[in-house]
Amino acid sequence: MKKQILRIASCLLISSTILLACNKDDNNMPVGSELYQRLGGNAGITKVVDDGVAIVVADPQLAPYFAITIQSQERVDALKANIVDLLGQTVGGPEVYTGLSMKAAHVGMGIEDDDFTQFLVDFTQALQDNGVSPEDQATIGAALESFRVDIVE
Ligand code: HEM
Structure with a gap:
């Protein structure tokens, strides 16, 4: 007993x-710091975000949302820096995201489900262009997917 x-x-x-x-x-x-290393750390993520933002703001479906943002390079740079921190933090890097919550950052924009999906398509394209493996694309896609509920209105 x-x-x-x-x-x-x-x-x-x-x-x-x-x-x-x-x-x-x-x-x-x-998601794990090994993924952070495979992405090339902060430099690799910065490149993906540069490319991803360029694709997003040129996308006819999404461009209208960024009409004011693209009028100021400073604003575009601030957006990119914030997304780099958020993505870095999300994949287990040392970056610390200090921007607004996803809800507060997008409230009132009227972003629809289709827009969010298209944003992910564009960012996945940037990952692919930078040689990120399909497995890692899927992992990052799933992590970003978790923001949908706070961004779509
Ligand atoms: C996973 C999806 C997304 C992520 C991770 C993301 C991330 C961010 C971040 C970090 C900011 C900056 C917050 C701050 O200033 O503190 C931001 C702002 C913004 N986002 Fe998103 N976003 C996403 C989806 C979208 C979508 C789908 C749209 C529109 C179609 C969008 C439009 C904007 C706009 C217009 C701003 C303001 C930019 C400015 O300051 O001028 N975002 N987003």
Whole structure:
């Protein structure tokens, strides 16, 4: 009986340690820092974001949303810097995103489901253009997908 209780207790201890470890990974490194390295770190992500923003603002479906933004290079640069931080942080890099929440940043823009999907298509194109593997494209796509609920109105 005593042995059985000990066995159950050690099982519980092991399970909760595993659960805690998983939780920690989820909170600190949502997708993993190996992905950050494969993307080429901050320089690689900056290149993807440069290309992605260029594709998005030239996309006839999305361009109207950025009509005011593209009038100021400073504003475009600030947007890119924020997206680099957000993406870097999302893939487990050392970047710290300090911009607005996704809800606050997009509130009142009237962004529709189709627009969000198109934004992901354009950014995936930028990932592909920069040699990111289909597996990593899918991982990043899934991470960005989680913002849909806060951005679409
Ligand atoms: C995963 C999807 C998206 C991400 C990660 C994202 C990220 C961001 C970030 C980080 C900012 C800057 C927030 C700040 O200034 O503090 C921003 C602003 C903005 N986003 Fe998004 N966004 C997404 C989707 C979209 C979509 C679908 C549209 C429109 C079709 C859009 C339009 C804008 C506009 C117009 C701004 C303001 C830019 C400015 O300051 O002039 N975003 N977004």
